[in-house]
Amino acid sequence: MARYSNGESVFSRLARLLEAFEDDKPVITVSELSKRTGLSLPTVSRMVSELVERGWLQRDADRRVWIGLRMWELVSRAAPTRDLVRTATPYMTELSARIGQNVHLSVRQGYEAMFVELLSAPNAVPTVLSGPGARLPLHASAPGLVLLAYAPSGVQEAVLSGALPALSPRTVTDPHALRALLSEIRRTGAAYCPGLIDPANTAIAVPVRSTGREVVAALSAIVPNTEGARSVVPLLRTAGAQVSRALADRNTPKWQPEDGESEGSEDRNSTGPSVRSLSLGLGMFGSQAAAAT
Numbered sequence: 001m002a003r004y005s006n007g008e009s010v011f012s013r014l015a016r017l018l019e020a021f022e023d024d025k026p027v028i029t030v031s032e033l034s035k036r037t038g039l040s041l042p043t044v045s046r047m048v049s050e051l052v053e054r055g056w057l058q059r060d061a062d063r064r065v066w067i068g069l070r071m072w073e074l075v076s077r078a079a080p081t082r083d084l085v086r087t088a089t090p091y092m093t094e095l096s097a098r099i100g101q102n103v104h105l106s107v108r109q110g111y112e113a114m115f116v117e118l119l120s121a122p123n124a125v126p127t128v129l130s131g132p133g134a135r136l137p138l139h140a141s142a143p144g145l146v147l148l149a150y151a152p153s154g155v156q157e158a159v160l161s162g163a164l165p166a167l168s169p170r171t172v173t174d175p176h177a178l179r180a181l182l183s184e185i186r187r188t189g190a191a192y193c194p195g196l197i198d199p200a201n202t203a204i205a206v207p208v209r210s211t212g213r214e215v216v217a218a219l220s221a222i223v224p225n226t227e228g229a230r231s232v233v234p235l236l237r238t239a240g241a242q243v244s245r246a247l248a249d250r251n252t253p254k255w256q257p258e259d260g261e262s263e264g265s266e267d268r269n270s271t272g273p274s275v276r277s278l279s280l281g282l283g284m285f286g287s288q289a290a291a292a293t
Contacts (some may be wrong), residue, residue, distance in 0.1 A: 013039060017047055018056075018067075027066040030059075081107055081116045084217060087250055088208065088243045089117060092219070095239040096121045099221060099232055105208075106143035106218045108151060111159055112136060113144035113218065125201050127222050139178055140167045142193040142203035143218035149185040150207055150215035156182065170196045190233055194225050202229040206240035211248045219243060 020036040021028065028036070034044045048065055051057040055070030088105050096103040096119045105117040112135040129136075138144035138151070138159055148159060164173040170193070172178045185191045194202040205220035219240045223229050 013037075013043070014047065017044065017051075021067055027064050030063050030065060033065065083250070084208075084247070085117045087246045088217070088219070089119075091239045091242045091246070092117065092119050095219075095221065095235060099223065099235060101125060101224075101232075102127055102222045104143065104220045104222075106147065106205075106220065107216065108138065108144075108147040108155075109135070111138055111155070111162075113138055113141055113147055115143075116217075125222055125224050126198075127201070128197060136167070137165065139164050139173075140171050140197070141220075142191040142196060142205035143220040145181065145185055145191040145193070146205040146207050146218040146220075147215070149182040149191070168195075168197050168199075170194075170199075190237060192230070192233060194229065199225065201225050204229070204232055204236050206236050208240050208247070209244040216247075217243075 016037045016039065017033060020033055030045050030048055031041060033039075033048065034041045037044065039047075048057060048059065052059050052065075052068070055068045057065050057071070058068045059065045084107070085105060092103045092105060100121045101124045102121065103119045104115050106113040106115050108114070114133065114135045115129060116132055118129070118132055136144055138148040148156060160175045160179060164171070164175070164178065166173050172181055189206060191205045192202070193204070196203050201222050202225045203220060203222055205218045207215040208217040208219050210216045219236060221232055221236055223232050
C-alpha cells in the first residue's frame with residue numbers, strides 16, 4: 001500500500017477523513033475536515049474531490065461535504081446485521097404498534113452496544129439517540145447490559161475491571177454491583193432499568209438468540225417511567241423469543257462482533273469505552289430515524 005513520507009498509509013488518511021463525519025454534524029466544510037483530521041487543506045481538498053467523483057461523498061457550492069449515496073449503497077449491501085434486522089423488523093413493528101413506544105435492536109461491537117434498528121411510534125416518549133449506528137457503553141444502557149450479561153467472560157472481565165463512566169446518576173459504576181446486576185439479568189432474562197438515562201423513562205431489554213442459542217442481539221423498548229412499565233416486560237420477552245425462533249427458522253449465520261475479539265484478547269485503555277455515534281456504515285442509514293435507549 002502506498003505511503004506518505006511520514007509513514008502513514010493512504011488508507012489511514014482515508015479512514016481519518018471518513019471518520020471525521022459525526023452524527024452531530026454530518027455536513028461539514030472542507031476546512032473543518034482539515035481541522036478535524038489534522039491533514040493539510042490541499043490534501044483534504046484533493047481527497048474530497050476524488051471521493052466526490054466516485055460518489056462516496058457529496059459536495060455543494062459552499063464546499064460543504066457529506067456522505068454520498070455510493071457509500072450508502074456499498075455499506076448497506078455488505079452490512080453484517082442486514083439479515084438480523086430484516087428478520088427482526090416485523091416483530092419490532094408489531095411490538096412498537098402494540099405498546100406505542102420506541103423499540104430498538106442492538107448488537108455488541110467491542111465494549112459498546114450499537115443500535116442497528118430503531119422504530120418509533122407517534123407520541124412515543126422522547127429518547128436520546130439519533131438513529132441507527134449510535135452507540136452506548138455496555139454498562140450504561142438496558143440493551144448494553146443484556147449484551148454484557150451474555151458476552152464472553154473475557155469481555156465481561158475487561159468491562160468490570162476498567163473505568164465505568166456514569167452517563168446519569170443511575171448508571172451502575174461499582175464493579176461488584178454491576179456483576180450482581182448481570183447475574184440478575186441472566187436469571188430473569190431481562191434488563192429492567194427505570195430512569196437509567198432519562199428519569200422520565202424506563203428502558204427494558206431482552207436477549208435475541210441465534211440458531212446455536214448464543215445471544216447475538218438485544219431487543220429493547222423505552223416506555224414512560226410509571227407503575228405500568230413492568231407490563232411491557234412479558235411483551236418484550238415474547239417478541240424476543242419470536243425473533244429468535246425466526247432466526248432459527250431462517251438458519252441465519254449468527255452475527256459476530258466486527259472487532260473479532262476472542263475472550264480477553266482486546267486491550268482496554270484506562271479511560272473506558274467512549275460515548276459516541278457511528279457516522280459511517282450503519283450510522284448514516286436506517287429505515288426510521290427514531291431514538292435511543
